[in-house]
Amino acid sequence: MSPNTLQRNAENKAGPSSIGTELEFFVAVRRDDWSQPTVPKLFASSEGNPLVAPEAGSRGTALETYAIEHVRHTIALALEKKLRVKTRVIASPQDLDDREARHLGPYMSWTVEREGTASMPEDILGQPGVSDYMWVDLEVKSPALWATDDAFVEILDVVQALQQTYWICTPPSTALQFHYGWGKDYIPFRNLRRIAALLYAVDPLLAQLHPQHRRNNTYSLSNRLYSVLAHGSTEPDANRDPEAPETKLVSPDRRCEGGDSQQEAKVQGSTEFKTVFARGMLTGYDISAHTFYLTDPDTPLSLGPVRAPRGYGCKPLGILTAVREILHCTTAPGLSKRMETPGGRPAYDFGAYADSRYMRETPRQRQQPKRTIEFRQAAGTMDPDEVVAHAKIVVHLCEWASTADLAEFWKLILDCEAGESTPSWFDVFDLLDRLDLNAEARILQRSIAPRYGIEILDEDAGTATYPETLDPKAWNWDRRTIM
Template sequence: MASGIPNKKEKLSFGIEMEFFLAWRAESFTGTVPAPPGSESKTGGPLVVRGNWARESDIVSALALMIDEAFPSSAATVAPSGGGVPDYGDQEWHHLYPFRRWDVSFDPTLKRLPKALRDKTGPDFGWVGAEVVSPALWATDEGFEEVRRMCEFLQTNFWIFTAPEAGFHVHVGKGNEWLSVNSLRRIAAFLYAADLILAQSHPEHRRDNIWCPSLRLYSNVSVGIKNPPIQAQPTPPDEPTEVRADEPTEVGADELTEVREQSAYAGFMKLAQNFFQSWVGRAEPPQENQVLTKHRFPPRPTVSTFNINRDSVERVLGYHGPTLEEIQDPRTYKPIPMMTAVAEILRSADRRSIARLMNIGQRRGAYSFLQLEREHKRTIEFRQAASTVDPVEVVTHARIAVGLCQFAASASHEDFFKIILDCETAGEHPSWYDVYDLLKEVGLYPEAKVVQAVLSGTMTDAMRREYWLSRGHEPRP
């Protein structure tokens, strides 16, 4: 195995998807629109719709027009490094054509209004489920500032209701390019190991949710799906080595070197054990009756037990059927050991293999790699955050998604495996290691403070100002 030298950092990009309910009224309506819950002290009002409002898409189109006028372009939008306009007819750019500017659409998953809004609708006013999608943005201060400006625009001008039915998603990629296979392996393994820890940064209703189920509990690798064995065929010394598999895998010439690198992780379990032995000098997990003093975030997040949903297990086991070496009984199902799953992910030969292990049947989980099997997106999707248009919360979750990917892809082997082993330890000792510890270790201390304040309901204007300053943003008056 290589030493602890970090990999070269990849230039990352990101995009966000904000789901929420939007208040609207017809231009001809002269009455009073009932205010949404919690909006008494906020600015803004219903979206004014001119012309037709017979369909939800007609209403949302009115918001799209306003956003087009207010956000014509962004300096942080992904574009060629040499400047100029991307050629979206080119294969390397066509997948970004839908993500070149802010977009708004009706969200069919929010067609049913939550109970709090059902008595606040009429023939000429009401609420509609909307999704606002950002362009593909470089993960720079300018990119995060663009997102902040959009959130402030929405908060200032409209009544918005963020119900538990809605979510907030972040996509992380590498501009118009694919993330390297080695980076994808490490990111996938890292997110799998940290899944139950990272879930602590979200409210309870986002943890056992059909739209973002746990990878550790239900993913294909968790139920026992494995990579096909890869065998290198002997060749003369002067000829390039070919990599073959028992089952066909699509590996391009540019990926051949990276596939060979999978052998560096072939002895992962032994490597992890050796690393653990060299790591015994660390503080031992405390007994339950000991007081914890190693972190600055009292109180710790609520540590809840993840109850396995038998219907979800039956679906994923039924999908795989006879392809599993051993089919478990859904009534007694347990995921395979975490370290075994991590080792399997790290030996994946290509992006399709990674996606196959990380999917839940053919569905997406809390961290989705499903789009890696398709050409229209080249991103990893973070799906577990709750619906919000709060600028601090949105930028925080976007920076967390980017920061976790950047750490996993570029950290030294020692730092990478240390956190994976901490996540393993936390399975037996939940009080030993939490999401605040993890975020601090990967360089996301300001974001950890925001997460703690949001979850504990202690966010203040002073904390918002402190966060913007910590990340180089100008605080607003």
């Protein structure tokens, strides 16, 4: 076995995955003036309550400060009497003496601060009783946690405590974000490259998990549609890597054994979960190919309520070609550049590996550049199970990309490429099933179904009621095989 092969085998592991989360939400606050304001319908069945501040000195910023301190105290209570040191990447201040750990100084514990960019929409403020309260925008950040069961329990405990204590609102202006890393270390370049390639391919499928306002958003633009790579950036042939085959791969609709396009041996049914969605029901990026052909290259593209970066004069690079280009990439800064989205933030942000940050230090010893990949597209939610489900998906995607056999890796890439052009072939629930994430799929289906007017009747049986506009009889369920 050659030294290069030995090195690749040694690298073919997930490593010590770490995860961090950022929760954005509003809490209701009012002064204790002995009045009995109306309970908004939105919170009629809420487990929590509005935060009532003492009347003295409780105006403006004082209310905001009171809310921040109260939420900090609630988190501290949720975590007390539980040994959490083993979940922390930085377990004590002494750990920061390690030069490689200094960038994690701000991420030793849970923090609470003003979010600063989110706003409460008028349609919510206009509901009876809602405007009787001050709504304070908050951002809660977790410490850097080792991606273990104990860490996911910790995240669950914190979110659950907040949900049970306060009236919480997560309007469309809020988001749920995650940071995936390797503890204090940089993610090895081979793993980083594999993760980028997979995320580029699954981007259109993962978008099916998220509401429309997160798909077409300048804070979480599609890497698949709007990255530098999507519009033609490549590396010279001399830098090619053997992980990206030169041969033209057979498309999925022509590779079923026996030539039967209805056979689908690749997608095994789950014994635990039966989705209420037929393939093709879920929507993703609602942008047609002709959108990218511009008569005036300086004219911004319309993305619904927002405007996309300027200068896109052709449709984006195909998934297979782009994945090959990612696997050809030979430097972390080069990879970061290809995954960035000019004029906005990408859904999957590799900015920590940009040339201006990667392997560099700043004058302030305890404020060094991050070393994580940021997942930015999930909508704001304070449902504890949803938050943890998203966190587990993030970790598993990155670990699977890092460890998968190359043949299996390309097999999934091919199915993602086919799923983008033919949604009836492969969707996000097939993806989650392939990655053994059926428990997480079950949880997230609960939040997806209402967006389509679907009421789930029996999760185990996969039965539901559908709106007239989504008649299940009009869809082909034959290939959604459940064992």
